[in-house]
Amino acid sequence: MKGKVLLVDGFSILFRSFYAMPPNMTAPDGTHTNAVYGFLSILNKEVEEESPDHLAVAFDLPSPTFRHKLYPEYKGTRKPAPSEFTEQIPVLRSLLDQMGIPVVSAEGWEADDVLGSLAGQAEASGYEVRILSGDRDLLQTVTDSTVVVIPKTKGGQTVYEHYSPEDVQETYGVTPQAFIELKALMGDASDNVPGLPGVGEKTAQKILAQFGTIENAYAHVDELKPPKAAAAMRDGYDTLLLSKELVTIRRDAPVTFDEEAFRMGNIYTPEAYDSFKRLGFKSMLGRFGDVAVRSPSERKRAAEAGDPDSFLPYFEGKDIGVSAVFQDGAFYGACICSSDRSVFLPRRLGEDLLRRNIAEAVSRSSSAATVDAKGLLRWMRADVSPRMVDCVVAAYLLNPLKSDWNCESVASGFLNESIPAREEVLGKSVNMLTDPAAISDFALTEADVALRSAPLLLKSLEDAGMLPLFRDVEMPLTYVLASMESNGICASKDKLKEYSDKLGVRIADLTAEIYREAGQEFNINSPKQMGIVLFEKMGIQGAKRTKTGYSTAEDVLEKLAPDHPIVAHILEYRSCAKLKSTYADALADYIRKDGRIHTSFNQTITATGRLSSSDPNLQNIPMKDDMGRRIRKCFHPAEGCVFVDADYSQIELRVLAHMSGDENLINAYRQSKDIHRTTASQIFHVPFEEVTDQMRRNAKAVNFGIVYGISSFGLSQGLSISRKEADEFIDQYFRTYPRIKDFLDGLISSAKEKGYAESLYGRRRPIPELNAANYIQRSFGERAAMNSPIQGTAADIIKMAMNRVMRRLSADVPDAKMVLQIHDEILIECKEADADRVADILRTEMAAAADLKVELETDCHIGRDWYEAK
Template identity: 35%
Template sequence: MADTSPSRSAPTLVLIDASGFIFRAYHAIPPLTTSKGVPTNAVLGFTRMVLKALRDLAPTHVALAFDKDSRAERQKIDPTYKANREGPPEDLVPQFALIRRVVEALNLPVLEMPGWEADDVIGTLAQKAKVEGFCVQVVTGDKDFVQIVEPDVRLFDPMKDTHTGPDEVKAKLGIEPRQMRDYLALIGDAVDNVPKVPGIGPKTATELIQQFGDVETLLSRLDEVKKPKIREAIASHKESLTRAKLLVTFKTDLPLDVKMADLARKAVDAGKARELFTELEFYALLKELPQQGLPQAEPKEKPAPLATSQKVVETEAELKSLAEAARAAGAVSLVPAYEGMPFAAKLVGLGLALPDGTTWYVPLRHGVLGAQGVKPEAFTAAFKAVLEDAAVKKGGHDLKALTLVLANEGISLRGAHDDVELLSYLLNPSRREHALADLARERLQTELPALPPAAEGKRGKKDKALADHTVEELAPAFAIRAEAARRLAPELWKELEGVQLAGLARDMELPLLPILARMEQRGVKLDTAELARISEKVDFAVEAQVKEVYKHAGREFNIGSNPQLVEVLFTDLKLPIIKKGKTGPSADMEVLEKLSEEHPLPGAIIEYRSLSKLKSTYLDTLPTLVAADGRIHTTYHQAATATGRLSSTDPNLQNIPIRTELGREIRRAFVAAEGHQLVSADYSQVELRLLAHIAEDPVLIDAFLNDQDIHTRTAAEVFGVPPEQVDREQRRRAKMVNFGIAYGLSPHGLAARLSIPQEEARDIIERYFVRYAGIRNYLTETVEKARRTGYVETLYGRRRYMPDLLSKNRGVAQAAERAAINMPIQGTAADLIKKAMLVVDAALKEEGLRTVMLLQVHDELLFEAPDDEVERVKALAAKGMSSVANLKVPLKVDVGAGRSWADAH
């Protein structure tokens, strides 16, 4: 292939087809909005393509071309030109102005000519630049630009990462670039209302151009066209063919008032770019901007810089002095340097920032055997009192991890107050992560020093252990992070106060930190022998299931290969194709569930996948996660879910199936220590009870007040029979509606779950709403209020912003409606279990019990209690959990105890 990159000996002009890219980006990226509901998908796609072009092509000169009243001149040739095009989509219109602001921030020249298209502007400038000795790279995905390709004028498509020069055009199309206008004239363009010659497609057009060279020659030698139908079609469309060529030909001599010097590359306005990307919530772009390889101008107004020099503590006297300064100030911000899981990690060092802006680094374990730094025991002796003093406010990022690492030094951190990760999360729980570097970049407009891979849990074979780094290498990164956290906290607290979320931070999330830290530190004992027994049992089950799959398939195949599965389902068995993806028929879970109604193979595949996933996720993995103490130490995340639910990783205990036999078997391997039992306290039907309270539905409230079987009561209401006559199938259907209604269950969804006709499902839901009118009102009013305010909230004020409710994409808007309906229910359930953890933990301390809280999974708390405390703990947990909220219905708690988690359920 010919070299298509621009010559480095000549200046390079990059011309970007801005108007074309806006629409291309809009259609390429799914609907996207900021937390305030501003649509941004086209802006993001456009910005990424422009940055990629600038980075990859490294031009000396650059310009963006936009359309401006662009149809006017060509409509003088043909009034119908582009007349059939609709206006831009409604959610694209506000993005045009934002794109102009992006262009301004990137400091890029803009060219446009009234009445003409961006194509003509680029064509004119390309010719001008070529004459002046430039190599030209046109950034576009539009095939029409092929007509201006020459040895020094090439095309670059950043979405496909392809370069196109004359050789590529000839190889792909079989014609010269300049003949592209003749080719387009023959085949026409229905989108732009450019007429075609009937009967002529791409292949015939190419053959005609290869034979005659251009349209004019073709018309002058029409009698040489061999096929009579083609000859007659051209003869009867001479005028429209000539007109079509005028329409598709770029104008290359527009009177552009621009000099090449005006297009010289300028530095990005870093301040404007950061401000705009923060407003648009382009957090990844903010992170990438410094690494884009783009020249950047200094912002006109810079925030006060973070400290550039840190004091390193070298003596015990300095340790004591620093501890006294923190106590006197009443606050200190801390960021620990450690490697590995916090529950087992030792402090390598500690970054500190005081309210007066001074930053420090305390080195503890640098070099072989901690040769560099102060002695860890000296640090503990100096800092234990102040770090355990709740009156001294502690700040940082992920104070739970700090709590765990300090615990390994014999220090029980108290006074956690300014955890900027948690504060940021409460302001925008839908955000993917709340990394300190991102928050500093967005809010302080500064880049934090990079951390070594070991500090981020990414150490490769060639990377040094954290302790092998010198003090000089780590001091700036951790001390400046402590100062960044200190600077961020006041602004975050102010915003939380403004939206009435500060109380949630102070009264729920921050007090939960030490409890979660103790749970992670304690861990839960795993019976590896029991797990091995279960694993062996599942191995046999998997083997048996494989044989079952082969039996129904009629042959053996690689069950894990999607192409082979598709071949068996749709070629061998000729099952109906329900939906298609980019590569062919889909065989995803939804498809398999529907196909299982027609053939046993899809159901067998589902069962095989379920067994295989449980085996790989838990049975094979759990033994590798057992620590030296024989226990599993999961990590809880407070700042991870949009609803406020806790999540866990390494392992994720939230995903162990509750109601399947294998899920119960896996729970059997989680056991109590010798002389102890596990106590389980689980809210019963908490989300339905919350639905009754929030929706104020009298029928649902009455059922719970009288402690009735809610699914039997619902079946009786919906099917019009006495409760004692409700059969198993009716109760099953009512149960599906009860649990699905808070998730915005549709007739289509209910029909799929119950394998019934959609009309029957619609009738069931309608009858449900007749009897439970309060719930229908709740669903309607919740969505309407969310559209007005932009958010939904729990009974405790936790918010989730719902910008997608305003999406013009119906599928996206419907998903947002379901989330809006569910959030007040599921979010309040999350708040309740957190309140329960606080209440029960306090009660355990007050009673002086040795029992410890181990796990929180869904609506359940699990405790490890000495045998002689089990009954007291059961009563205490039931009382504490049932009294955390005063609802219109009682909160019911199921409690149990046993040697294993399964026994306690």
């Protein structure tokens, strides 16, 4: 063989990727990219796997083909492709052009015919051929030299099925040539090919096994079984022959296998690099090796090192961009630039001196833009007077579905420029002290991008009505988060070790008890072994089968636990094992020399506006059971201090009451009654005093479920009741609070019209899933449309509360420290003598954070560790 040719079915792979990849993947400018990203991922994988010498992609053209002339109804039942898909076709074709990958089409012919013709020509020229497609019609082209590769999703992963002639025979019971006959007999609903009525795959296989071809089967129609198939063939033989012609891939399309034009070169070109960055395909940039395209402004700017005192007057009253370079917590240099001047300041000038001077330069400027305000403020240890512009935070507000905003994506999304990623300039493991030019280059680029993108971002925020949210909520919050990250929270290694040991003892006891109840030992961490023990050997009813065996997911086991002690023990075992590995053992590694854990608070991750934390993630500290809550005993205040903890009470339900304007819900809160007991009284038609604990639990599930757009199925699963009962609960809920249903329906309608949901304070969450053809995706979009305004508003309120509390503490109790924010909870460390005063500040400022139709209430406690304060 002379080499290998890879031929790609462009439309088929693109369409498959559209439904296989998350629908909310977008470029920084909002262009949908999930199909293109998926296509490139599959192409990259196949190129790596096959190492082809030649490569081409075949695309259908929009004009009718010869099959439409034969049969006008051909593909007549297909719905138009979603606009989110069609807008990606020209994006992909442009990318392929930039990558030097030839695209082949032929007027009046389908891509299948183009692929079959090119494959035949390449094979005749002595090449091995690989056809990459999601269309099994192409299996008829398989030969000893041509293999069809079909991507398939299995277990959430993409796997690749390779079909040789033997594979086709084994899978479908026919040869590749007879696959044409099989498709003709079966018909094809997606292409509106009629086939033989009543004949499916198994019957078709039997017919072909006996007679070989359609024509031969018709010649022996009296012997054909079953009788219905014989009758159908007598009546519809002409249609069957038409079907055969329609499904037959032609090998004589007017295309040419051009060895030179199809020759595989370096597809990771500088032109493609620009587009990959612009589209946000960050994970693929490593394939480009040394390719790095710098912006024109970057090439013009030069680093200037000098006495920091000499540069301050130059930036007086100007708009500036600021960048500081850190690696593993260490400072390496900083840059300040304006429209006419840029200065790089290496750390050899003295970090303390630079810290003071940069803070003063920022204060003297008219505005200061950066791509990491939180990191800069944490380093400067100063509260600078003008409001800074964090371009990453601004970009996140404009597109919160993208969770990895950084300097490169801001540059590509808002300046339409490609800049090198951090690791491309600084390297992943290079000691940057030895390369001051790289540090200067990187700092200048970041400062320049911030300076030039800031006005564009601010204008976009103003046009979207989110400038007040950015100026008054998000930017002040960066100061708060910088302070919290610097503060950290004390944690005890000894108490974590003690907690871990207790968990270890409990895990050992549970293991022994589980083995005793099962009557044998098995791997409790193996779902397969556990499923066999529970559902086969012990005969527990209620098993749920999956493709890989029995499901032992938590929701399945929770339903069985009340009646089967072994299941309850398994659930407790899992909980204890997770607590031990994720928290008790892991958190000790995060305690620094100061005895405190300094988590990172992420402001630009969640689509709803909520904060998250990482390294370590303290947002998921368990709260459901006492064993989980005990982890909080390991967190303590500094010597002579206490914790003051305040938590909003049912903030999302209160937001729902306000936004819906439902008088019944509003009055229930104004009467200061137990809201869940009140709802239960209304739903179950019993006096308030006679509501049982079970009724209250059911009402609570409905109350909070409504906020998240829960379905009757979801409620029935959560409460272990029938769908009918769940429907009745929800219907009665909406009768009890009649304006809520109209309000939620209105949120869906508004989001469909606008393309996004909106919080009370203007925070937007795009919801492209509302227009998805897939029912599951569309249903998700509807739930998001209902809960995003409520969650987003709650997120806005807690952020405004944090800002208010921080201002009051700074003015009245400057020694107090805000150390954690988790969900609706704020934790303060202060001197014991100041605890009551701090508690009063928390109650007052959190209640005043928003003016709603119902009061915002907080639960506030003081304690000598986090457990006691909570």
